[in-house]
Amino acid sequence: MTSKLTILVSNDDGIQAAGIRTLVTWLSKYHNVIVVAPDRERSAMGHALTLHKPLRVDEVPFETSSEFPVQAAYSVTGTPSDCIKLALNAILDQRPDVVISGINHGPNLGNDVLYSGTVSAALEGAIHGLPSVAISLFNGSTKGADFNPSAQFLCEYLPTILAAKLPTRTVLNLNTPTASYEDIKGVRLCKLGTRTYSDDYDRRLDPRGNVYYWLAGEVVLGNEEIKDTDSWAVQHNYVSATPIHFDLTHEAVLNNPTVHKALTFSR
């Protein structure tokens, strides 16, 4: 185990969620943990920031084991990105060593990361130049899902992540399998797979006859059969580890001379 770290933890399921509570209980055994998390669920928030409303911050009790309390816990009336930005610029009086976001209730695979509040909190950490990790449990949205194997795994794997010294502005996006701690087979470095949704909308009429829609898409499983994707790894009892960044420039297209010629002009 590495020396004691100062760790900033957030999530998108809200500060009361089982995933973050299990994670923090484990991390607190070894490290100084400060929790700054949304007051309620903020899933599928993407990288949203709150511009038009003030943010409230409350220091709240956060139960772990009595032997290893958290350093402090704050509940914020904002998005996951707000939480990290606010923590680093207004709440903490020391810069943390690492930002960890999760454990998310359900996977963040493939295109999910674009919509994921969990990943956005980690990206915000990376924007601020800190080593940042997002962690999601594949079956974490199932009732009574056990986050302990994922939390224990992360405690042991964290020194490895930090020793790897990823380039700044890189997030390591982890998805953990539905397995006991002993049955986790290891870690695979993966690209993001494709994972799409059927995007159905459920059209209904309210009691006054007005139309409204519910987003009701189901996952259309993507390339789980392709071995180098995150989807494959997590469904074969490996932890998927995908380095992600926030520069959306499509380099291949940018550097394609035909595209360059077609789109550029001066007058």
Next chain:
Amino acid sequence: MTSKLTILVSNDDGIQAAGIRTLVTWLSKYHNVIVVAPDRERSAMGHALTLHKPLRVDEVPFETSSEFPVQAAYSVTGTPSDCIKLALNAILDQRPDVVISGINHGPNLGNDVLYSGTVSAALEGAIHGLPSVAISLFNGSTKGADFNPSAQFLCEYLPTILAAKLPTRTVLNLNTPTASYEDIKGVRLCKLGTRTYSDDYDRRLDPRGNVYYWLAGEVVLGNEEIKDTDSWAVQHNYVSATPIHFDLTHEAVLNNPTVHKALTFSR
């Protein structure tokens, strides 16, 4: 001018905003335009989706020139991503030829794109396999900003974009300069520059003595001096055109053998 297209238009400033109204007025002269846009401002929403509330859709009047009306306009109680998803899956009965998002009031340069609702609407179009364009006016957040040069430019440039046949799942992110139509010098293909914010939070007390925070960051101008960035182009009276995609995998890190060795293990 190319043949008549069916164009789906959205934005993040809301359906009443000057930017979308000017854009649609110009596009309608040449094409069939369907507007599906948020009922009010949804800036800095990132790629957020509305999961926990139903979405309302209202067909609304949308004034252009009387000679060239829009095909239809819908106001949605959701985010820009919701608008495009809902349009393509529940509202439109034909698949559009292209998705255009904007004209945004203010630039979407560098890291802005991560937070931008305007860009997220275009990304949602790209996720659905459609040619997609985001367009933002550099000084569009200034009162009385004139969106006509940008709109006219896009009408003329659109056939060029479509003829370039960018790979599917690519968005072309355009920023237009603060210039008259005649003074726009041309188009430069650019990478996303760095553009960061000071991230100050304004800490205040409410009338009951409770603390609240306003996000009050200011732009810290990035690498405008670097000629191949979007920031440079738009500040030198060029339109910046950046191909972006939504695969956040950091390929360079993923394919680095040292990183691979450090992070991977089996047991």
